[in-house]
Amino acid sequence: xxxxxxxxxxxxxxxxxxxxxxxxxxxxxxxxxxxxxxxxxxxxxxxxxxxxxxxxxxxxxxxxxxxxxxxxxxxxxxxxxxxxxxxxxxxxxxxxxxxxxxxxxxxxxxxxxxxxxxxxxxxxxxxxxxxxxxxxxxxxxxxxxxxxxxxxxxxxxxxxxxxxxxxxxxxxxxxxxxxxxxxxxxxxxxxxxxxxxxxxxxxxxxxxxxxxxxxxxxxxx
Amino acid sequence: xxxxxxxxxxxxxxxxxxxxxxxxxxxxxxxxxxxxxxxxxxxxxxxxxxxxxxxxxxxxxxxxxxxxxxxxxxxxxxxxxxxxxxxxxxxxxxxxxxxxxxxxxxxxxxxxxxxxxxxxxxxxxxxxxxxxxxxxxxxxxxxxxxxxxxxxxxxxxxxxxxxxxxxxxxxxxxxxxxxxxxxxxxxxxxxxxxxxxxxxxxxxxxxxxxxxxxxxxxxxxxxxxxxxxxxxxxxxx
Numbered sequence: 001x002x003x004x005x006x007x008x009x010x011x012x013x014x015x016x017x018x019x020x021x022x023x024x025x026x027x028x029x030x031x032x033x034x035x036x037x038x039x040x041x042x043x044x045x046x047x048x049x050x051x052x053x054x055x056x057x058x059x060x061x062x063x064x065x066x067x068x069x070x071x072x073x074x075x076x077x078x079x080x081x082x083x084x085x086x087x088x089x090x091x092x093x094x095x096x097x098x099x100x101x102x103x104x105x106x107x108x109x110x111x112x113x114x115x116x117x118x119x120x121x122x123x124x125x126x127x128x129x130x131x132x133x134x135x136x137x138x139x140x141x142x143x144x145x146x147x148x149x150x151x152x153x154x155x156x157x158x159x160x161x162x163x164x165x166x167x168x169x170x171x172x173x174x175x176x177x178x179x180x181x182x183x184x185x186x187x188x189x190x191x192x193x194x195x196x197x198x199x200x201x202x203x204x205x206x207x208x209x210x211x212x213x214x215x216x217x218x219x220x221x
Numbered sequence: 222x223x224x225x226x227x228x229x230x231x232x233x234x235x236x237x238x239x240x241x242x243x244x245x246x247x248x249x250x251x252x253x254x255x256x257x258x259x260x261x262x263x264x265x266x267x268x269x270x271x272x273x274x275x276x277x278x279x280x281x282x283x284x285x286x287x288x289x290x291x292x293x294x295x296x297x298x299x300x301x302x303x304x305x306x307x308x309x310x311x312x313x314x315x316x317x318x319x320x321x322x323x324x325x326x327x328x329x330x331x332x333x334x335x336x337x338x339x340x341x342x343x344x345x346x347x348x349x350x351x352x353x354x355x356x357x358x359x360x361x362x363x364x365x366x367x368x369x370x371x372x373x374x375x376x377x378x379x380x381x382x383x384x385x386x387x388x389x390x391x392x393x394x395x396x397x398x399x400x401x402x403x404x405x406x407x408x409x410x411x412x413x414x415x416x417x418x419x420x421x422x423x424x425x426x427x428x429x430x431x432x433x434x435x436x437x438x439x440x441x442x443x444x445x446x447x448x449x450x451x452x453x454x455x456x457x458x
Binding site for chain 1: 237238241242245248249252253269270271272273274275276277278288289290373374377378381382407408409438443446447450
């Protein structure tokens with residue numbers, strides 16, 4: 001069989017050298033782009049970023065103690081059961097006249113503003129009034145604000161210990177002599193934990209839904 | 222002949238590639254060098270944010286309640302002791318006296334600073350005994366509060382929250398290592414002075430760092446401070 005070979009001319013030799021140069025440059029550029037991409041990704045994941053604009057930066061290095069309490073999901077839940085998302089903790093009670101419904105309404109709106117990111121966020125409401133707030137009562141109450149909110153309740157001792165580790169305190173204020181006619185003075189902060197249960201942001205009372213959503217967008221990597 | 226004729230161009234192409242690689246690596250090295258620079262030289266020093274300080278409701282020497290919420294917006298230096306702390310118990314009251322004198326002279330830039338002594342011997346620490354203790358250690362009431370609570374709440378707040386573990390022996394004497402703590406105005410635990418009693422200079426240095434951060438961490442400065450916090454794993458004392 002006769003194979004016809006093209007003669008090697010200076011033009012084809014030059015073209016081949018040019019192609020070789022282009023290929024080498026392409027490989028180098030690709031490798032550098034991959035390295036640059038990796039560095040950028042690492043920087044985004046672990047690099048510094050501005051602190052929250054509206055909340056207070058905590059960025060704690062240590063996780064809080066895990067806890068398991070009765071929940072509105074029909075079974076006891078632990079904080080660690082939500083390890084695939086950021087948790088937004090709020091301590092309040094269902095008969096709270098003003099601060100709790102306002103804060104929960106803002107959290108519900110913040111959840112809507114977050115869109116798809118909200119799937120990575122879980123709002124947890126821990127009652128500071130476990131004597132009156134049953135899981136059923138909390139479920140009905142929280143449904144006004146968002147169907148995704150989870151309520152938790154424990155014993156008086158458990159609740160006090162859990163609240164204390166978040167800097168939350170509360171106290172009964174009796175309106176009359178009746179043992180059940182009372183309000184609770186309580187800390188109103190909202191605390192955001194990362195999936196490793198490390199406190200990241202604290203929102204003081206009065207922060208709006210848009211502000212909460214903006215800081216959460218910035219926090220969630 | 223063809224090989225030797227193409228050599229200078231290949232060499233030029235190789236040089237171009239090397240220059241390109243050098244340029245890219247140089248650009249990539251900038252953030253890495255910045256990280257190393259921040260980690261090693263700590264151009265902006267910060268007091269680490271350890272975590273949330275515990276919540277508490279205690280009672281002071283006048284029978285008035287004091288909560289952590291009452292102290293928001295103020296930088297607070299805590300110590301933990303008993304009304305009858307005698308050797309081998311290491312009393313931190315003398316150090317607190319020095320801190321009180323230092324704070325009284327310090328330019329706090331308008332940020333209020335308070336001292337709080339938490340007494341661990343709840344059963345002995347009656348209001349009268351707390352007042353006697355406060356008088357003995359020279360408490361300035363506008364600056365320094367002495368408080369206590371129920372044994373259960375103390376255990377939870379001091380042991381669980383501040384990380385000072387203590388026990389009581391059969392004679393009722395308390396066993397604990399001396400410790401002091403610094404909490405900022407946002408209720409964040411910033412320093413635990415656990416290795417014996419700190420020199421007042423350490424407390425003063427940490428207070429000044431917190432004041433600097435409050436003053437300079439708005440706007441672009443905030444990013445620099447957040448970067449500094451990423452590397453704030455060094456012990457402050």
